[in-house]
Amino acid sequence: MRHTRRTLLAAVAVIGTLASATACGGGSGSSSSSSGKSGATYTFWDPYPQFDASSAWGKLVTKCGTDAGVKVKRTGMDTTDLGNKALLAAQQGNAPDVMLVDNPVVSTLVEAGILNKTSDLGLDTSAIQKNVIGAGTIDGSPYGVPIGANTLALYYNKKVLSAAHVDPASIKDWASLTAALEKVKAAGKKGITFSAINTEEGSFQFLPWFWGAGGDLTKLNSPKGVAALSLWKQWVDEGYAPKDVLQNTQTTSWQEFATGDYAFGENGTWQLGNAAKAGFPYGVISIPGQNGGSAPVPTGGEFVTVPVQKDSSRYDVSKKIVTCLTSSANLLSTDNTLMYVAPTQEVQAQQVKANPQLKPWVDAVAAARGRTSGGLGTKYPTISQPMWTAVQSALSGSKSPKDALDTAQTAAAKGKS
Structure with missing residues (x-):
């Protein structure tokens, strides 16, 4: 498939605004060409530079x-770098064979024309939860297979809440949460910490509250927003x-919450390992909606994708690699390593059986939304940046x-990112 330089450069600009909402280190890498025959080298890119060849991943x-009869040359790099390099590699005709990308980036790569539909490859996504696969679905077609999902909830410090005479079960809406924060402050402790930074992380953390009020991303300035x-x-x-x-x-x-001074910390599944080391008893509750119930939270996590290749004979092996990475057995082991909730109910049940503390996270993922879902696609970055800018302006x-x-709404309507 041929693309103009303008289309690819525009896509690079979009990916630049979509920093991963989960923490990853830096890295770099390059692709190498090889034949599609058995025993050949296949290139694989992922956003996990923190994992070397000796890691479980x-x-x-x-x-x-x-298992697919080939050697895999793996390169880990940060999310923004990976997306930009993928676009440039596609322009040069040497895209990696298989690529793991942050879910909001999928729509940008699809618009640039460099990803294959899973249906064209014969990959089965029928067991994947609809809201999870939705983050990588464009015009009704999935363009990858999720390796897992993560999302947000509220961690709480049991000691701080107990000292303030707050029962976490009493927190069911914004009013009861604010009342709890008032009691905590009166008891001499600190209330809640979260990220409102002027990057995608700030938008990611604001979305549960925005959606929990019934907000619509196409109408940022509604009374609900x-x-x-x-x-x-x-x-x-x-x-x-x-x-x-x-x-x-x-x-x-998270580091603030880990001091032990805060009652609540809004954070993600990926902090579970750190929570176990925090040195104080903790619990997890869903982020409440304004008037009760669990607020919709944004899905984080990556999709295994197969970029378009000039040599279509390579797809058979690429499909085998994707199928292997996303098999139930491997999802169970890797999602434990990556602190992800599996994208299928079958594996989720096994995860909860092995670790009951994952139950609130499984529930949160079930109620989560993709940031680019609902037809937003590549429009999302032009909404997200004005939104996080608005958060900064208001809180300052x-x-x-x-x-x-x-x-923010004026900027978003003009498509300014």
Whole structure:
């Protein structure tokens, strides 16, 4: 498939705004050409530079190649670098054979014309939860297979809540959560920490509150959106949340929660390993909706994709590698390593049986939404950046929540990212 340089460069600009919502280190890599015959080398890119060849993940990638009769040359790099390199490699005609990409990036790569439909490859995605596969589905067709999903919930410190006489089971909506924060502050402790940074991480963390109020991403400045931003501003203004949420990444926000001084920390599945080492008893509850129930949360996680190749005979082996990586047995082992919730109910049940603490996360994933779902696709970055800018403006006090979201909506409507 041929593409103009303008289309690919535009896609590079879009990916630049979609930094991964989960924490990954830096890295770099390159593709190498090879024949599609058995015993050949197949290139594989992923956003896990923190895992080397000796890791459980590195060994699985190697094994899946061996089982398919080929050698896999794996390169790990950060999400933005990976997406940009994929677009440029496609332009040069040397895209990797298999690529693991953050789910919001899928629609951008599809628009650039460099990913194959799973149906064209004969890959079966029927067992994948609809909302999880939806993050990589464009015009009704999936363009990859999710390796797992992660999302957000509220971690809580049992000691802090107990000292403030707060029962976590009483937190069912925004009013009861705010009342709990008030009690915690009165008891001499700190309330809640989260990330409101001016990157995709800030939007990722704001979305549960925005959606939990009934907000619509195509109408950022609706009264529902304003209610969500007003809630965060109230917390900062009243000292229930620290002012440094404006600079907090999800990592630094976790570090604040891990001090043991905070009652709540909004964070993700990927912090479970750190939670076990925190040194204090903790629990997890769903992020509440404004008027009760669990708020929809955004799905994080990656899709295994097969980029378009000039030599279509390579697809058979690529399909075998994807099938191996996403088999039930391997999902169970790798999702434990990656701290992901599996994308199928079968494997989720096995995960919860092995670790009952995953139950709230499985429930959260079941209620989650893809950031690019609902037909947003590549429009999402042009909405997300004005949204996180509005959060910054409101929490810093430079604009009221309504004025900040009015400005954001105007920018989003013009397609300015």
